[in-house]
Amino acid sequence: MAVKIRLRRMGNRNAAFYRVIVQDGRVAPTGRFIETLGWYDPKQEGNNFSLNLDRVNYWLSNGAQPSETAKSLIKKAGALPVEQAVTGEVTEEEVPVAAVEAEADAEEVAEEAPVAEEATEEKA
Template sequence: MATKIRLRRMGAKKNPFYRLIVADSNAPRDGRFIEEIGFYDPTKQPEVLNIDEEKAMKWLATGAQPSDTAKSLLRKAGVLAKYHESKK
């Protein structure tokens, strides 16, 4: 089972917020997921980004591949830098 770290769209029309989830790569965007590891709200000023670093590190270590957007959010939160440091 290939796992992905990606965003799940929530909220109302024209007022989205996103949950950062770990899901099977074949699951639909807003469908079944394994675990929620954070959330992102781009509509607030400043943008709200909250990621559980422990869960994110666990899933990255087990081989979950982040999507492009999820990767940029993980980089912004500093999780990817910590992950690469722990691999050395």
């Protein structure tokens, strides 16, 4: 099994937000994934990512191939001092508020769209 460590886009247009995931290489990049290892917010200032280094090292030792961006994030996380090293489980509190709000907005828009389609069908 070819395992990949990839970034999956989660945010809206002009509000990019990514999750760092482990995925089977035979599955489409937008398909199912095995595990979430962290997040990355390119628009955030300062420390704009969080990774579970224990799990990253586990997957790398089992032959997972990181993408270029994931490799860069892993390298940056490994270079951080021990007191700033990003390890452990990624919690909901660590995910930026703007990313959570953007994801919630996208879900609301997706829920409203079928209602509008039903209304136009009823008029016809």
